[in-house]
Amino acid sequence: MDDTPQDWYSPGLPRLTEEQRRELVRAGFDFDRLRALSRSKYGVSQIRSVLLVFTTCYPDERPGTADLARIGEAWRLAGRRPGSALREQLAQRGLREPDPTSGSGGGKGGKGGDKAKPLLPRTRRRVAAGWALVLPLLLAQAALGLLDLGVGMVVGAVGLIAGWFLLVRRLVYGRRRAPRSVKVAYVLATLLLGYATAFTGELAVVLLGTHGTVRVAYSDTETGSHGTAYRQCYLDLPGGDTEPMRTTGSCPAPDGSPIDAYYMPGGDSPLKPVPASSAELERLTLLWGLPTALGLGLLGYAVLVSSRDLQRPAPRQRREPLRRAAPRGGPER
Secondary structure, three states: OOEOOOOOOOOOOEOOOHHHHHHHHHHOEOHHHHHHHHHOHHHHHHHHHHHHHHOOOOOOOOOOHHHHHHHHHHHHHHEOOOHHHHHHHHHHOOOOOOEOOOOEOOOHHHOOOOOOOOOOOOOHHHHHHHHHOHHHHHHHHHHHHHHOHHHHHHHHHHHHHHHHHHHHHHHHOOOOOOOHHHHHHHHHHHHHHHHHHOOHHHHHHHHHOEEEEEEEEEEEEEEOOOOOEEEEEEEEOOOOOEEEOOOOOOOOOOOOOEEEEEEOOOOOOOOOOEEOOHHHHHHHHHHHHHHHHHHHHHHHHHHHHHOOOOOOOOOOOOOOOOOOOOOOOOOOO
16 A cells, blocks of 8 residues: 555555545544644554554554554544444444543453553542642742742742642643643743742731831841842831841831831741831732732632543442352251
């Protein structure tokens, strides 16, 4: 059989006769979408598996487990009928019914030429466990933000991204590809929540600290760890301690002026004082509340999308109790 790019974008696939085309259409494939799969190397392997089962292009070969898995994937991309129709047609050919939602299948009698590890089912429990791991990552990011603004933003965001690749994605999708919408939503949520981490310390002082009157002590020019000069304002607390404000910049009032502020009594706390003016509270609400709400909303969207097309776990087989053998003869007299 001559190879030609007339039917496919890849020259490595065989040319089809008109009858073979009709066989694919009768099976339920959209030929144009099936042809589009031949643009990629993996798509070529999917088409080859389809031709192996539904046409006579490869009469001397038998489909294996990997072939049936690739057929299930091709059906989701180029099929025009429900997955039950695919399972019926494979059963008519003496092949074990695959699961088109997971892309796994089995050969005749459970054995095939290619031995591919079956995909684990996407159950509600696995998806819930995967997304539940995001919660401790978010709490760790917030805790780091309380101690150090830069560490909380950078390390927290890196932790969320690493957690996706190492834990969350593997539990939610296994070895399947996650939808693009879920990945984009997760990345955007990570960036927004990382930005909100910069203001977690200020929020903690407002919620956990004491509201009272403090005095502006002085302002000083200091040099950061990267060699950048900045202004830092210091406040005298009622207990006699002098603490720098949580944010950098000039003092909100002249030296010695009383101002309202939230502070942690006792001094030596990683949570530094925050002015209690209405403008400061509005700024905090906007800069922390808005990105946090958007980030959590995007995470909720990712959870919702990943919860579609779930499968029920296979029921456990009940073991029947062993029966005692009845005695063959009666008791001797």
